[in-house]
Amino acid sequence: MSNDDFIENQEDNDLTDDESVVISDPKALALPDDVLPESLYILPISSRPFFPAQVQPVMVDAEQWEDTVERIAEYPQAAVGLVYADKVGKGAPSVEVFRSIGCAARIHKAEKQSDKLTFLAQGIKRFEVVEWLSDTAPYLARVRYINDAKASDDEAKAYSIAILDAIKELIRLNPLFSEDLRQYLGRFSFNESGLLADFAASITSAEAEELYDVLATIPVQARMHLSLTLLRKELEIARLQNEISAEVNDKIGKHQRDFFLREQLKVIQKELGISKDDRTSDVETFEERLQGKTLTQSVSDKIQEELHKLSILETGSPEYGVTRNYLDWATSLPWGVHSEDNLDIKSAREVLESHHAGLSDIKDRIVEFLALGAHRGEMGGSILLLVGPPGVGKTSIGKSIAESLNRKFYRFSLGGMRDEAEIKGHRRTYIGALPGKFVQALKDVQVENPVIMLDEIDKIGSSFQGDPASSLLEALDPEQNSEFLDHYLDMRIDLSKALFICTANQLDTIPSPLLDRMDVIRLSGYIGDEKLAIAKQHLWPKLLKKNKLLKKQLNITDAALRHVIEHYAREAGVRGLDKLLQKILRKSVVELMTGEKDHINVGVKDVENLLGMPYFRPEKTLQGIGVVTGLAWTSMGGATLPIEATRVHELTCGLKLTGKLGEVMKESADIAYSYVFSHTKSYQSSPEFFDKCLVHLHVPEGATPKDGPSAGITMATALMSLAKSEPVRRGLAMTGELTLTGQVLAVGGIREKIIAAKRSKINEVILPEPNRRDFEELPDSVKEGITVHFAERFADVEKVVFDSTANNLH
Numbered sequence: 001m002s003n004d005d006f007i008e009n010q011e012d013n014d015l016t017d018d019e020s021v022v023i024s025d026p027k028a029l030a031l032p033d034d035v036l037p038e039s040l041y042i043l044p045i046s047s048r049p050f051f052p053a054q055v056q057p058v059m060v061d062a063e064q065w066e067d068t069v070e071r072i073a074e075y076p077q078a079a080v081g082l083v084y085a086d087k088v089g090k091g092a093p094s095v096e097v098f099r100s101i102g103c104a105a106r107i108h109k110a111e112k113q114s115d116k117l118t119f120l121a122q123g124i125k126r127f128e129v130v131e132w133l134s135d136t137a138p139y140l141a142r143v144r145y146i147n148d149a150k151a152s153d154d155e156a157k158a159y160s161i162a163i164l165d166a167i168k169e170l171i172r173l174n175p176l177f178s179e180d181l182r183q184y185l186g187r188f189s190f191n192e193s194g195l196l197a198d199f200a201a202s203i204t205s206a207e208a209e210e211l212y213d214v215l216a217t218i219p220v221q222a223r224m225h226l227s228l229t230l231l232r233k234e235l236e237i238a239r240l241q242n243e244i245s246a247e248v249n250d251k252i253g254k255h256q257r258d259f260f261l262r263e264q265l266k267v268i269q270k271e272l273g274i275s276k277d278d279r280t281s282d283v284e285t286f287e288e289r290l291q292g293k294t295l296t297q298s299v300s301d302k303i304q305e306e307l308h309k310l311s312i313l314e315t316g317s318p319e320y321g322v323t324r325n326y327l328d329w330a331t332s333l334p335w336g337v338h339s340e341d342n343l344d345i346k347s348a349r350e351v352l353e354s355h356h357a358g359l360s361d362i363k364d365r366i367v368e369f370l371a372l373g374a375h376r377g378e379m380g381g382s383i384l385l386l387v388g389p390p391g392v393g394k395t396s397i398g399k400s401i402a403e404s405l406n407r408k409f410y411r412f413s414l415g416g417m418r419d420e421a422e423i424k425g426h427r428r429t430y431i432g433a434l435p436g437k438f439v440q441a442l443k444d445v446q447v448e449n450p451v452i453m454l455d456e457i458d459k460i461g462s463s464f465q466g467d468p469a470s471s472l473l474e475a476l477d478p479e480q481n482s483e484f485l486d487h488y489l490d491m492r493i494d495l496s497k498a499l500f501i502c503t504a505n506q507l508d509t510i511p512s513p514l515l516d517r518m519d520v521i522r523l524s525g526y527i528g529d530e531k532l533a534i535a536k537q538h539l540w541p542k543l544l545k546k547n548k549l550l551k552k553q554l555n556i557t558d559a560a561l562r563h564v565i566e567h568y569a570r571e572a573g574v575r576g577l578d579k580l581l582q583k584i585l586r587k588s589v590v591e592l593m594t595g596e597k598d599h600i601n602v603g604v605k606d607v608e609n610l611l612g613m614p615y616f617r618p619e620k621t622l623q624g625i626g627v628v629t630g631l632a633w634t635s636m637g638g639a640t641l642p643i644e645a646t647r648v649h650e651l652t653c654g655l656k657l658t659g660k661l662g663e664v665m666k667e668s669a670d671i672a673y674s675y676v677f678s679h680t681k682s683y684q685s686s687p688e689f690f691d692k693c694l695v696h697l698h699v700p701e702g703a704t705p706k707d708g709p710s711a712g713i714t715m716a717t718a719l720m721s722l723a724k725s726e727p728v729r730r731g732l733a734m735t736g737e738l739t740l741t742g743q744v745l746a747v748g749g750i751r752e753k754i755i756a757a758k759r760s761k762i763n764e765v766i767l768p769e770p771n772r773r774d775f776e777e778l779p780d781s782v783k784e785g786i787t788v789h790f791a792e793r794f795a796d797v798e799k800v801v802f803d804s805t806a807n808n809l810h
Contacts, residue, residue, distance in 0.1 A: 036104055036125065040081035041072050042139040044093055048208045049084040049215045050103040052123040053199035055183050058082070062117040064092060068138035069110055069117060078107045081127060081143060084212050092137040100129050101216040104145070123198075126215070148194030148220050156193040159224040163200045166231040170203070173238040177203055194220045200227040204234040279315050282324055283307055286331045294336025299491050303330055326428055329435055330489055332443045338497060339447045341405050343374035348404035355400045356393055357533040360779050365521050366401060383476050383500045385457070385515070387507060388523030391573020394503040397523075398453040401501065408445035412437050414468065415456035423471035425488035435488040438475055438495060449497035457514075458504035469511045476500055477517050524751035525572025525638070527758060527782060531565045532558065539578050543585050554588050556581075556602040563604045567614035570759060572638070572752070584610045623730060626722035628801075630714035631735040631756060631765065632706070633749030638756030640733060641699065641711065645718040648694040659699030662707025669697055671740055672716035675794065676723060679742070683798055685723040695722065710747035712738030713766070713797050720798065728801050733757050734766035742794040746770035751778055754786060766791055766800055 043065060045058065060069075072080045083102035085093055103123050110119035127143040134140040171177045184199045201214040210230060217223040286307060295303070306327050313320040342348070348370050352363045369384065384401075386394040395411070402409035417423075426433035434440075441452050460469050474480050481495040502518060504510060526534065540556060543549075564584075569577040587610045588600045602610070626645035631638065648656065655673045657666055676683075677690045697715060699706055713736040721728050735753055737745040746768050754775070757765050763785055767775060769792040775783070789800045 035077070036079055036145060037075070037077065039133060039140060039142050040079060040104060040127070041068050042081040042083050042098065042102070042129075042141050043068060044085035044098060044139075045082050046085055049099075049212045050082040050105060050121065050123055051198040051202040051211075051215060052103055052125050053184055053195045054103075054121070054123040054202045056121060057118055058121045059116050059118045062112050062115050064137065066112065066117055069107065069119065071138060072107055073110060079104055079124070080107055080121070081105075081129075081141065082121060082123075083129070084208065084215070086208060095132050095135045095139065098129070098139075099212060099216070101146075101212075102127055102129065102143075103215065104143075126218075146218060148192075149218070155221055156224070159221065159228060160191075160193055160196055163196055163224065163228055163231060166228065166235055167200060167203075170231070170235055170238060173235070173242055193224060197224040197227040200224075200231050204230045205237070206230045206233065279311060279313075279320075282327075283311055286310075286327045289331040290335075292337075293334070296335075296492070299330075299335065302491055303327065306330070322428060326489075329439065329443065330491070333439065333493070334442055334446045334448050337447055338449045339407055341373075341378070341407065341449070343370075343377075343405075345371050345374060351404040352397075352400050355396065355403075355538075357530060357537050360781075362397070362521060362523055366397070369519070370401075370404065378497070383478070383502065383518045385502045385504060385518035385520045386523055387504050387520055389525055389572035390505060391571065391575030391578075392523045392525055393573070394523060395453065395455060398451065398501040398503070401499070402451035405451065405499070407499065408447050408450040409453070410441040410445050410450050411453040411455060412441070413455040415459040416461055417468045418461040420468050420471045421487070423468050423475065425486040428488050428490075433488055435486050438484065439486050439489060439493065442493070448494060449499070451499045451501060454500065454502045456504070457502040458506055458509045469514055472514055473517070476514070522751070524749075525755060526574065527755050528562065528565050529781065531569070531574060531577060532561055534574050535561045535565070535577060535581065539574065539581055543578075543581055547585060547589070549585070549589070552599060553592065554585065554600050554602075556584065557604070559604050560602050560607050563607050564611070567616050568607075568611055570616050572755075580611060623727060625725055625727050626718050628714050628718040628721065628728050629733040629760075629762065630711050631733050631753035632708070632710065633747075633752050638749060638752030638754070640756055640760045640762070641706070641714070643711065643714050643718045644698045644700065645715075645722045646696050646698075647722065648696050650692045650694075652694055653691055654694050656694060656696045657698075658696070659701075660705050661699060662705065664709055665699075665707050665711060668709050668712040668738065669715050672712055672719060672738055673697075675738060675740055675742060676716050676719040680723055683720060683724070685720065689723045695719065708747075709737040709745075710735045710749075712736060713744055713791070713794060716794060717797060717801055721801075724802065726802055729764075731762055732764045732766070732801065733760075733762045734797065734801075736766065736768040736771075736791065736797075738794060744768045744791045744793060744797065746774075750774040751782060754778065754782055758782075758786065763787060765789070766797055768792075 043058075043060060050056070050058075069080075072078055081102045082105050083098045085097045085099065104125050104127050105121040105123050108120040108122060110117065112118075126146040128146060129141045130144050131142040132139070133142055167177070167181065171181065180199075180203050184195075197214070197220065201211055204211075210226075214223055214226045214230070217226055286303075290303070306323055310320065310323050310327060313323060345367060349363065349367050352366065356363070366384075386397060388394055398411070399409055421436070423436045423438070425436040425439060435443075438452070441450065442448065454472075457472075460472075475484055475495060478496060481498075483492040484495045485492055507515060507520070536558065540561075544551060544554065564580055565577060568580050571577075584602060584607075588602065591597050591600060608614070628643050630641040630643055632641040633639075655669065657669050661669070673690075673695070680689060681687045697718065699711075714734050716738050717728065717734065735747055737747055739745065750767065750771050751774075754765065757763075764787045766789045769790045772790050775788060789796070791797045791800070
């Protein structure tokens with residue numbers, strides 16, 4: 001049937017107000033709701049199902065559904081079928097998404113506003129879609145109306161009473177539902193159980209699917225049961241909302257009450273003359289801070305001047321905030337406040353020994369420094385510079401010094417610092433201005449004689465904002481820092497009582513004027529035995545304690561620790577060793593937590609399973625004609641440096657260098673070549689050797705940059721070995737700078753180089769004679785097992801290398 005045929009049939013079947021209705025029961029009257037068309041235009045609603053007991057506005061898209069609403073409005077009954085469809089998007093939905101049960105409703109007051117069409121829908125009766133007469137918009141369907149079956153009187157009455165009680169309770173908790181109840185009572189009575197169930201469900205905020213279950217439930221008793229369940233849930237939600245609202249309102253009310261009472265109290269105190277405004281309170285706070293402190297006359301005058309300014313400024317002015325912040329910093333400093341030093345040298349040594357294993361020469365040096373201060377009666381004015389590779393304990397030594405002196409400790413890093421204001425402060429007129437790091441340190445420790453550690457002083461930078469390294473000169477110079485001027489405070493501060501400790505990995509990048517003011521202490525790194533002691537006494541117990549493990553649960557043998565040190569952690573410090581021990585602990589804890597084992601004892605055989613294959617294999621000293629082992633210093637510690645020389649061809653003479661050598665090292669190679677070339681006859685080698693051939697000198701690990709003069713004698717020995725066609729003695733390493741006249745000059749890093757030789761199982765070394773004192777100062781543990789030959793000239797080197805009967809020059 002087409003839409004036009006349906007309209008004609010409707011016009012024939014519609015009853016006017018003057019016509020009577022023929023019904024089976026002559027005593028009964030036909031109600032308007034009982035006379036509904038067999039076919040209805042259908043509108044989809046996606047928010048929630050519509051119920052017969054509802055009167056509610058409905059909004060639809062005007063462009064899509066205006067034609068449908070106009071067709072409906074042509075009939076006197078203005079009836080429409082509202083069907084729930086949960087997947088309605090843009091455009092006309094497919095009839096497959098429509099539910100089978102809907103609600104017939106009468107349209108009132110349809111209005112178009114912008115692109116929306118709004119009308120008031122009055123629910124009438126349930127229906128079931130029997131057949132779709134038009135499956136495209138406007139949708140038309142033949143329907144079958146569903147009347148409510150009569151339920152058991154007693155049971156229906158009980159459900160009705162329960163639903164009414166729940167509705168009353170809901171209205172008490174949320175009065176907004178009273179308007180819905182008033183509309184319902186205007187159309188129905190409480191005796192209509194089915195409609196009462198529909199009304200109860202419609203006023204809840206239940207999910208659309210739960211509401212559709214109520215709409216699709218035809219038996220009245222079952223429908224009332226579902227509606228009562230939804231109503232109970234709504235009651236619980238309403239009660240919870242009321243409790244939350246009451247709690248929030250109570251808190252807000254309490255805060256408002258407290259605020260009004262405080263304001264009234266301020267007014268009362270002001271009237272009685274016992275109140276203080278914010279300005280007076282600030283002034284009194286700053287004056288109280290100065291009690292018990294010893295201020296110089298200039299500082300006292302400056303602070304009093306600022307206090308007077310604060311007392312006359314308005315609290316809302318920007319200048320008030322600037323002045324208040326200035327006084328907050330100025331009065332927080334420990335003017336004249338000092339902590340009492342512990343000058344017991346025995347106690348200081350015990351603290352150093354308990355915190356650090358090894359480094360005996362460093363401990364002796366620090367104890368000497370503390371003893372001198374104890375004899376003087378004060379420790380101020382000294383600047384220590386701890387230089388060494390990463391992980392050797394520079395920062396922890398600084399903390400130990402502070403603890404041994406019983407002083408407060410403050411640390412900040414200079415790495416990457418580029419702004420001069422970080423040291424000397426900003427001018428206080430700038431927004432966000434702050435004092436420099438030294439003022440911040442004094443405020444934090446609240447004494448004038450702390451231990452201040454400046455970490456990574458070799459990594460300080462410079463930019464257009466200034467040179468922080470130059471700003472440090474005034475702070476660290478004992479002749480100037482008694483009157484250090486901070487730009488923010490603009491007052492002289494005494495830093496001469498503070499003990500400054502700086503740390504660096506190398507000295508090359510530290511400006512000379514700054515380095516000249518420091519007392520340098522070198523930390524060269526640890527040998528294997530020292531690392532083993534550190535791991536046993538400090539690293540492993542600390543890890544067990546941190547992770548709440550007992551030694552009986554997880555233990556590692558000394559042999560396993562030594563294996564880790566020799567094959568996995570050869571760096572100068574112990575930071576890498578600490579990370580490897582953490583890895584062993586993590587993997588072991590996994591086994592403990594999975595229940596595979598209740599206790600673990602890590603041995604040598606277990607190390608490779610936990611850490612993988614060793615990072616380092618036993619170093620094989622290169623041997624042969626023209627191959628010599630040198631000793632080098634790096635920022636990570638000492639290392640062996642093999643040097644190879646070979647004859648390429650006899651077409652031309654000359655020297656070819658490879659190995660990414662720096663300028664100084666290239667010059668050392670040229671000097672070695674010139675010296676050996678000019679002295680081949682005196683060293684019993686072929687005079688014509690270098691006249692006829694091209695010699696290639698290579699330093700392995702070609703991707704690693706290398707520089708420095710200390711490989712001079714090593715290169716000369718390699719060339720001499722090539723010219724004499726005689727290999728160098730096995731197990732021998734050397735270091736020293738060579739001159740054109742054959743002199744052997746001193747080099748640096750002797751301790752690191754000796755440790756590197758011992759690590760590589762080399763027990764015989766050649767050092768320059770000027771470095772004899774450096775070697776003699778080494779600890780016995782480092783010198784043990786090493787045979788040293790001291791050379792003044794290259795002739796001494798040649799005797800040791802090529803004469804197996806040479807006397808030991810040690």
